[in-house]
Amino acid sequence: MHPEFPLQDGLIHLNHAAVAPWPQRTVHAVAGFAMQNGVAGSLNYPQWLEVEARLRRRLAHLIDAPSPDDIALCKNTSEALSLIAWGLTWQPGDNVVISDQEFPSNRIVWESLTPLGVEVRRAEIGGEDPEGAIIAACDGRTRVVALSAVQYGVGLKLDLPPIGDHCRKRGILFVVDAIQQLGAAPFDVEAAQADFVAADGHKWMLGPEGIALFYSRPEARAQLQLRQFGWHMVEHVGDFERLDWQPAATARRFEPGSPNMLGIYGLEASLSLLEEVGIDVVSRRIGERIELLIGSLQAAGHRLLTPRDPARHAGIVTFVPRDGDTHGAFARLQQAGVFCAPRGGGIRFSPHFHTPFSQLDIAVNAVEK
Missing domain, CATH: 3.90.1150.10 (Aspartate Aminotransferase, domain 1)
Known part of the structure; x- marks a missing residue:
């Protein structure tokens, strides 16, 4: 054992x-954070922020992202995918391509757009060429291809780079639900040419529920209209007296309010184990x-x-x-x-x-x- x-x-x-x-280190990290709160409240808040920054660095390292600034911390994969789906501007006749094996998180969020006239296309990926089936489902009105890197049911692992290449050349946004890969296998976000990546920490990353990675490529990030606002998503965070504001240029723009510090402590500890092992x-x-x-x-x-x-x-x-x-x-x-x-x-x-x-x-x- x-x-x-x-x-x-x-x-x-x-x-x-x-x-x-x-892991035991995560149990101790969460318990220690709770004990600290019980005796000192938020006296050590600067230390909390150091752990938060360290988590962003670990997550960026895990997916080979160019910068921790591209990492937002969400509650779960569904929230991150919703930020994308409802941050884009849609026209009737636009379509989204998913697979026929997706977990509901990466299906329902796109189906919620159907009242806007958006079509959801489910490519059948059970054959010999799942990537080809996905690419064949795209056309001139495809705005997004959204796929799980590894399918939750039968465990099919997709070859993402050919799909990402197809999307990038045609201006299609490529969204990857990486929850069944991160922590189980290497992931290279730039090789995949993914515009967005979302993944909860409670599966292969060995962390708690309620904390998730949300990666956004800067050029794609700028295409999303913000739907949530608050003190934490502004450029000059912490300047509470400032009356003029604008969203943060980094992925922090997707974090409207106070962070889930308990989850941050837990996931940071879990990722430290994965980094130690490699x-x-x-x-x-x-x-x-x-x-x-x-x-x-x-x-x-x-x-x-x-x-x-x-x-x-x-x-x-x-x-x-x-x-x-x-x-x-x-x-x-x-x-x-x-x-x-x-x-x-x-x-x-x-x-x-x-x-x-x-x-x-x-x-x-x-x-x-």
């Missing part, structure tokens, strides 16, 4: 694609666990829904039991202490870099016992 994750006896946590357990090492270790699961599940006769090609998956393996009884298998797994999820038409396992290999064997055996 990894010292940062002393999970309770009998629990096999294979649900990092949902809500991950916190995202390449994390990705390799997750990959080793995924390969073990895929091999064991196939050997047992279960049907994989997750692509077999290592380039096509990250930390998710979804399968259908060989007898087809997904409900029964899921009940047996729960009874055996295997914490997983019914997703994508099957059962989803999502281990992290620290998951013991022995627990993976137990989980596979528990599918039929």
Whole structure:
């Protein structure tokens, strides 16, 4: 058992694609922040701001962003996507291209635009060329392509650069929901040519709920009309007597009010662990666990829904039991202490870099016992 994750006896946590357990350093960081508040209030607020700045730097590093100034801290992925969807000016007949496997966060927000005459196109990506299917769904009225880097259900990992290149050459905004990739695999925002990236911290980044990354490329950021206003989103933040104001030039313009300091302390601590281990090492270790699961599940006769090609998956393996009884298998797994999820038409396992290999064997055996 990894010292940062002393999970309770009998629990096999294979649900990092949902809500991950916190590392011990995150538990201590949040508890310490709470204790500090209990005895000193906000006396150490300058220290809080240092932690906030450090978090922005860690997030920028995680996605290879040019600057921490391009990182806003939102409540969740849905809020960040809403800032984009409702910050743009739309005309009847415009369209948005998504995939047919998106989590509701990256579907509902675009469907909310249909009263404005915006069409939402769902490209079918279950074939041999998902990127080609997405590109083929675009036309001269496509304003946005919005995709999950890794699909939440079957775990399909998209090759983002060809899509980003297509969008950039045609003036289409490229929006990436990276929640199922950040913390599980490397991500290069410039190589992907993404204009916006959104991701909660509570999955593979191992942080708390209620704090999310929102990256915006400066040229794209300027296209969004602001819908939320407050003291924290202005250029001269902290100058409370100033009567003239303008939005911050940085991504902080999307943060209208007081930051979620509790979440900031938690996510900053969690990312420090990922940086210490190294995202390449994390990705390799997750990959080793995924390969073990895929091999064991196939050997047992279960049907994989997750692509077999290592380039096509990250930390998710979804399968259908060989007898087809997904409900029964899921009940047996729960009874055996295997914490997983019914997703994508099957059962989803999502281990992290620290998951013991022995627990993976137990989980596979528990599918039929």
